Amino acid sequence: SSGSGYILLLDNSDKVIASSNPERLSYIDEATGTPLDIKQVINADPAWNPVLNFLETQRNETIERVAASVSPQVQQVLTTLDKAETGTSKGYYLVNYAAYLNNGENKQNAMDSRLLQSFELAKDSYYNGSQAYVFEIPETYWKLIVVQPDAEINAIADNLSRNLINWIALALLITAGLIYFMLTYLAFKPLKETTDKISQAENLINDKQYNKLSEVKFAEGRNEIGLVNGSINDLLDRIQSNEGKLANINQQLEIKVEERTAELQETLKELKNSQLQLIRSEKMATLGQMVAGVAHEVNTPLSYVQNNLEIIGQLTEQYEELIELVQGLKAVKTDAATDGKIDKLLADIVRASDEIQEDDLSTELKELIKDSLFGVEQITEMVLNLRNFARLDESKVKTIDVRECIEASLKIAGNSIRNQEIVTDFAPTPEIKCSPSQINQVLVNLLNNAAQASGEKPDGKIEVRTRSDERNVYIDVSDNGKGMSAEVLNQIFEPFFTTKGAGEGTGLGMAISQQIMEQHNGDIKAVSTEGVGTTFTLTLPIDNDLTEQSLVA
Incomplete structure (x- = not known):
């Protein structure tokens, strides 16, 4: 047309x-x-x-x-x-x-x-x-x-434009619906199922319930999520398979660990027994070296106590005479005694009383008794210190002033250090928790070593000082002896190392002293200069969580 x-x-x-x-x-x-x-x-x-x-x-x-x-x-x-x-x-x-x-x-x-x-x-x-x-x-x-x-082309174009817009809108709507459907049923839902399964599997793995992993199965498919799920299923199967092997290995390891633990405990027990024996041996060796000195320390007060008692026995004869005269006067009252006999007894009583008063027997007896008591106290203290030192099972932890340990150690080692000048400088220090017996053992060992080091000098001197800071209490034991070389100083804490002659030491004193200080959460260090002297410093913490179980002996 x-x-x-x-x-x-x-x-x-x-x-x-x-x-x-x-x-x-x-x-x-x-x-x-x-x-x-x-x-x-x-x-x-x-x-x-x-x-x-x-x-x-x-x-x-x-x-x-x-x-x-x-x-x-x-x-x-x-x-x-x-x-x-x-x-x-x-x-x-x-x-x-x-x-x-x-x-x-x-x-x-x-x-x-x-x-x-x-x-x-x-x-x-x-x-x-x-x-x-x-x-x-x-x-x-x-x-x-x-x-x-x-005109027709324009009309067609307009119609096509309108139709195109409508078709585009419809296509967008359909596309959006398809995308929603695909995301919901092909992506979101499978993803949510996968994440839920992963959480379930994770909880089972965290709880080590590997045998229940077979109950968790991921939906497999040909899409990406299905392929990933297949890989996860394979992984879970391998985990469950390997768990049986791991369980057997762990069981065998636990058995071996128990066996090794028992062996280690037995070895540790033997080691502690050996350490205890070493400490006992060192203590016995120290006591053996101090026997002569201890005997002297005991015999000196014991001798003048004996002399005082003999003098007291002699002085009591005058009191016995006075008592006999008084008893004779008492007997005269019951007899028909003459006045002359009574007068004679009274005169003898007065004479005996005057003699006692003139000789000041009461004062002399008091002094003798006082001196004797002092001697007995010295003997008692020495015996007590020796007993505390010699206690092989003493590991009781007490809160004390380190000055008490130092004074006791000075008395125990008194005979060994009697030829040296002893200088003490006790600065006030806080009380600490320690085993007094073990600290005494360390101090006695240091004092004996200091006495031997400075014994060859006519002006030998041993100084003992205390000091402290916010964290620790320090005890310094110094001597003006011959000192040590750097080579010797590096070996003094090694077991069985000694510079003494044969039969004069076990070589365990310093090693045991270091062990005791470490068990007290402390330290022992030495500074020495040849020809000048040596200083040992003991460090003991003020705030110490020390327990009796942490000590070997």
């Missing part, structure tokens, strides 16, 4: 062989009955000049292309053509079509037309403005010309 445009079908010679509107566009010559040329059909409308020029150019290019590519086989085909019927141009078109069909890539698209060019037509014989589209049909190289009015 006039409002819908028209279509012209041209052969390869640009003859119109069909028209969609033959009433308007007649394409048959009424005289000859043959198709009219395109120029004749459009009545040589100037608006069609661009289209006509394009058609002519296309026709010439096709003929030239085919002619240039003619092969011997094609030459043979051309010789067989009835040029009287087809014409030269048609022959070339047929050859070109044969070559086109010979191309395997084009066989399946042989019936597909393709747009060659579009033209904007100004006002022509039929429309105020229109668009002409030239298509090519491959198997014949015919041309299909479609003429569409601009």
